[in-house]
Amino acid sequence: MRATLSSTNDFRIHYxxxxxxxxxxxxxxxxxxxxxxxxxxxxxxTDRSTGDALGPLTGSILSESPIFPFSVIGTLENPLHALNLQHHIQQTQLDNPSAFIVAIDACLGQGSSIGQLLLHSGPIHPGKAVGKELPPVGDLSVKGVVNIAGFMEHAVLQSTRLHLPFEMSRIIARALQLAYNRHKS
Structure with a gap:
């Protein structure tokens, strides 16, 4: 398998x-x-749902890294979720209107897509899989397919084994750190 281009600005790679x-x-x-x-x-x-912990896990790894100098919003200690997302978007627009935002989130998909990391040049639509109407966010989106969509999405996210989001978050964080180090050299 290799990273594939699925449309003009979309890439997918299995972790x-x-x-x-x-x-x-x-x-x-x-x-x-x-x-x-x-x-x-x-x-x-959120850290309250194993399937939805991909973002906070990634955020925790990145924010604890001494070699990663960028701002991270959303960690296991301070999750970025439906209740505070709008506030953080507005605050970022006020404080850093020209900031480039990379949004990272878990998603549900087809069984054959579980474990795929999806990159999209454009915003992510958080909460879509569970029927939430949240504002789109990000100039670049990174989504990790953690389980199957289509039926009882809340229960599916709750019953997802933590191992998959944990491993996927490690891959994302290491790749971001490596990209930054490759850029510096």
């Missing part, structure tokens, strides 16, 4: 693919302006 971190970092290098803008990472989700 277990050989060299996934390197390939994902190459995509991040192409799509994140590490030297031109202030970059903020919106790591969306």
């Amino acid at each position: 277990k693919e050989n060299n996934a971190i390197w390939k994902l970092s190459s995509l991040f290098l192409q799509h994140i302006p590490f030297d031109t803008h202030e970059i903020i990472f919106f790591c969306i989700g």
Whole structure:
């Protein structure tokens, strides 16, 4: 398997693919302006649902890294979720109107897509799988397919094994760190 281009601005790669971190970092290098803008990472989700913990897990790893200098909103300690997302979007627009936002979130999909990391040049629509109307956010979206969509989405997210979002968050965080280090050198 390899990273594939599924439409003009969409990429998908399985987190277990050989060299996934390197390939994902190459995509991040192409799509994140590490030297031109202030970059903020919106790591969306909650620690109260194993399937929806991808964002906060990724945010925690990134925010604890001494070699990752960018702002991270959304960690296990302080999740970015439906109740505070609008506030953080508005605050970012006031404080950093030209910031480049990378939004990271879990999503549901087809069984054959579980484990896929999806990159999209454009905003993410958080809460869509569970019927929530939340504002779109992000200049670049990173979604991780953690389970199957189509029936009882809340229960599916609650019963998702934590191992998958945990491993996917490690791949995303390592790829972002590698992309930034490759950019610096």
